[in-house]
Amino acid sequence: MTLTRTPHSDVDLFSDEVLVDPYPVYRDLRERGGAVHLSALDVWAVPRYADVRRALGDPATFSSSGIALNEPVNQMLVGSVLASDPPLHDALRAVLSEQLGPRAVRPLQAGIADRADRLVEAMIEQGAFDAVTDLAVAFPFSVVFDLIGIPDEVRPKMLGWADATFTVFGPMNGRTAAGLGAIGEMFGWLGTLRAEDLAEGSMGRAVFTAADQGRIAPESCIPLLSAYTAAGLDTTINAIANAVHLLATHPEQWDLVRADPGLVPSTLNEVLRHDAPVQGFGRRVTTEVEIDGTTIAAGSQVLLLYGSGNRDERHYADPDRFDVTRNPVDHLSFGYGTHTCAGQALARIEAQSVIAALAGRVRRFHLGEPVRHLNNVVRGLERLPVEGLELG
Numbered sequence: 001m002t003l004t005r006t007p008h009s010d011v012d013l014f015s016d017e018v019l020v021d022p023y024p025v026y027r028d029l030r031e032r033g034g035a036v037h038l039s040a041l042d043v044w045a046v047p048r049y050a051d052v053r054r055a056l057g058d059p060a061t062f063s064s065s066g067i068a069l070n071e072p073v074n075q076m077l078v079g080s081v082l083a084s085d086p087p088l089h090d091a092l093r094a095v096l097s098e099q100l101g102p103r104a105v106r107p108l109q110a111g112i113a114d115r116a117d118r119l120v121e122a123m124i125e126q127g128a129f130d131a132v133t134d135l136a137v138a139f140p141f142s143v144v145f146d147l148i149g150i151p152d153e154v155r156p157k158m159l160g161w162a163d164a165t166f167t168v169f170g171p172m173n174g175r176t177a178a179g180l181g182a183i184g185e186m187f188g189w190l191g192t193l194r195a196e197d198l199a200e201g202s203m204g205r206a207v208f209t210a211a212d213q214g215r216i217a218p219e220s221c222i223p224l225l226s227a228y229t230a231a232g233l234d235t236t237i238n239a240i241a242n243a244v245h246l247l248a249t250h251p252e253q254w255d256l257v258r259a260d261p262g263l264v265p266s267t268l269n270e271v272l273r274h275d276a277p278v279q280g281f282g283r284r285v286t287t288e289v290e291i292d293g294t295t296i297a298a299g300s301q302v303l304l305l306y307g308s309g310n311r312d313e314r315h316y317a318d319p320d321r322f323d324v325t326r327n328p329v330d331h332l333s334f335g336y337g338t339h340t341c342a343g344q345a346l347a348r349i350e351a352q353s354v355i356a357a358l359a360g361r362v363r364r365f366h367l368g369e370p371v372r373h374l375n376n377v378v379r380g381l382e383r384l385p386v387e388g389l390e391l392g
């Protein structure tokens with residue numbers, strides 16, 4: 001088959017214009033086919049729900065050694081949970097699951113809900129605030145830093161590091177090049193860490209304990225710690241920011257949540273479906289594979305577009321509509337299969353606590369102009385000014 005007959009597109013998925021609003025481009029890609037060759041990058045985009053899910057369920061064919069769209073970062077991530085395939089992956093993941101699984105985090109629920117209530121109360125007292133910096137960033141920072149046991153002095157650096165961690169998964173563009181410096185700094189700091197630097201009883205300390213017990217290799221400690229510091233922050237931050245934005249701009253949906261707090265879990269699922277915090281991750285194809293009638297050669301780089309699969313009209317009716325009663329439990333925003341998000345139980349507790357705390361107090365939000373944050377992978381906001389609240 002010649003390239004002209006193969007579904008392809010010249011679009012730059014990582015340009016500023018597309019990052020601001022990728023959804024029309026995703027729709028176009030879905031119409032072109034189940035696998036679309038992105039000529040500018042020599043990458044195969046996989047934009048439809050069913051194909052993304054099938055690929056995520058087949059790690060032997062779709063290897064995470066190609067999680068990033070550039071080789072320097074894939075090399076940097078060798079040995080990390082995110083970039084490894086079974087069986088190494090499963091040994092690393094077991095350590096995380098012990099700490100982050102639903103049973104492990106359930107006891108944290110009441111304390112996290114209490115923190116959310118206190119933070120929201122403080123915002124209400126302030127009257128005007130920025131829902132990104134004062135709420136969406138401040139909240140996961142306070143929760144996750146304490147859980148991992150991170151020393152106070154590095155906390156201010158973390159936001160830049162967390163943002164860079166995701167942007168460098170993109171192609172080698174300006175954003176990735178700029179992010180590499182921050183990543184180097186983060187790994188430099190992680191490399192100096194000893195068990196006793198992390199608070200006793202913390203999740204971070206448990207990683208060193210697992211190495212002491214011989215369950216993981218000592219050299220796995222740093223990549224595993226980076227999974228906490230990086231994966232757990234920017235994702236949750238932007239899920240919360242997107243939630244406030246969507247709920248404030250859809251007052252009729254907000255009224256439904258306020259009338260029935262039982263809708264909070266469904267609301268979060270719909271926020272995550274509507275605007276996936278992680279828009280997509282890469283995979284490398286290990287053997288020749290066919291997607292929707294298109295043959296993809298062994299060794300090719302693919303990009304699984306979670307953000308597009310979540311808007312696939314083949315899977316969700318009226319997918320661009322934000323509907324808190326939809327409860328799309330099968331959305332792709334936490335991935336699926338082997339690498340499905342290890343921190344999703346914690347993320348759900350955090351984000352649901354914030355939504356519930358707001359629902360109990362705020363009738364209407366009056367927003368200023370939101371500013372989008374541009375990152376190669378994460379969809380979220382830089383600023384979301386809340387200029388006033390109606391309470392009740």
Ligand code: HEM
Pocket residue numbers: 064067081082083093096100144227228231232233235236239276277278281306332333334335336338339340341342343344346347
């Ligand atoms: C709303 C918030 C979050 C979103 C949207 C999210 C999204 C994702 C996605 C899409 C993956 C799959 C990666 C793949 O397909 O290769 C993933 C994996 C992962 N996430 Fe999350 N995440 C969130 C919160 C968290 C939190 C709070 C933590 C930890 C504190 C965390 C830790 C991880 C780890 C360790 C992995 C790697 C799992 C593996 O490779 O087996 N995430 N996340």
